[in-house]
Amino acid sequence: MSVGLLFDSTRCVACGACSTACKEQNKLPGPVDPEPTARTWTTVQTLEGQNVRRLCMHCLVPTCVSVCPVGALARTPEGPVVYDGGKCMGCRYCMMACPFGVPKYEWDKPVPVVGKCILCTSRVKEGRPTACAEACPYGATVFGTREQLAKEARKRIQESPSAYRDHIYGLGEAGGTGVLMIAAVPFEKLGLRTDVPKDPPAMRTWQVLANIPDFVAVWGCFLYGVHWITARREEVASGPGAGGHGPEGRSS
Numbered sequence: 001m002s003v004g005l006l007f008d009s010t011r012c013v014a015c016g017a018c019s020t021a022c023k024e025q026n027k028l029p030g031p032v033d034p035e036p037t038a039r040t041w042t043t044v045q046t047l048e049g050q051n052v053r054r055l056c057m058h059c060l061v062p063t064c065v066s067v068c069p070v071g072a073l074a075r076t077p078e079g080p081v082v083y084d085g086g087k088c089m090g091c092r093y094c095m096m097a098c099p100f101g102v103p104k105y106e107w108d109k110p111v112p113v114v115g116k117c118i119l120c121t122s123r124v125k126e127g128r129p130t131a132c133a134e135a136c137p138y139g140a141t142v143f144g145t146r147e148q149l150a151k152e153a154r155k156r157i158q159e160s161p162s163a164y165r166d167h168i169y170g171l172g173e174a175g176g177t178g179v180l181m182i183a184a185v186p187f188e189k190l191g192l193r194t195d196v197p198k199d200p201p202a203m204r205t206w207q208v209l210a211n212i213p214d215f216v217a218v219w220g221c222f223l224y225g226v227h228w229i230t231a232r233r234e235e236v237a238s239g240p241g242a243g244g245h246g247p248e249g250r251s252s
């Protein structure tokens with residue numbers, strides 16, 4: 001049973017407690033940026049008088065995971081889609097493939113890594129709510145299992161039908177997401193994509209990649225590199241007399 005967040009735009013007052021709590025929890029330096037960056041994993045924006053959070057949607061079948069050639073992104077059994085900067089090779093395919101434009105790069109770092117919400121994985125593993133949900137004083141951000149959150153969203157809509165659009169964003173979008181949203185206005189007015197396919201985009205990963213310039217060439221180089229390293233390791237492991245081509249294989 002995977003966990004996630006429910007964001008209720010009608011209850012959000014844009015106090016920013018969620019963004020600040022995220023910074024503290026994840027030790028992200030600097031002030032909260034006006035939109036998500038590698039150092040600001042969530043922000044609250046106001047569009048046409050409506051407040052909306054920006055953060056990773058934690059897709060059930062994440063395209064970012066399926067395009068990553070080195071497994072730097074992964075979906076945990078609990079639901080959070082996490083990132084391992086130690087594995088990242090900086091190709092940025094995740095940035096190009098994400099249907100919600102979420103992963104951001106540390107452009108100013110010599111060895112940049114991607115930054116995005118990781119759904120407070122360590123807290124979730126301990127059975128605790130995310131820092132942003134815990135910090136929200138108005139019940140606008142709620143943590144729970146996806147089933148609980150969908151039920152809560154339906155309840156709020158049914159109890160105040162005039163206050164909400166009759167739609168739970170994320171139940172079907174992109175094959176389903178761990179973050180669900182409800183609002184008083186059409187979701188495009190909140191800057192959310194309403195043209196994302198209902199089937200999981202990850203199923204069409206190679207179509208996505210085919211649109212990325214030079215992917216085939218880069219991927220080919222990467223595979224060759226992996227092949228070369230593997231072959232070289234086997235060669236070294238088989239001993240100095242194994243006919244290596246590098247310095248270790250030379251006799252003096």
Ligand code: SF4
Pocket residue numbers: 056057058059062063064065081097098099100101102103116
């Ligand atoms: S919203 Fe984007 S970054 Fe987040 S899990 Fe989905 S594909 Fe990955």
Ligand code: SF4
Pocket residue numbers: 021022023025026041042055116117118119120130131132133
């Ligand atoms: S779930 Fe955790 S990492 Fe994600 S926005 Fe909330 S506080 Fe930040």
Ligand code: SF4
Pocket residue numbers: 011012013014015016017018019044051053135136137138139140141
């Ligand atoms: S803490 Fe709650 S009310 Fe405040 S900005 Fe975040 S979601 Fe909105």
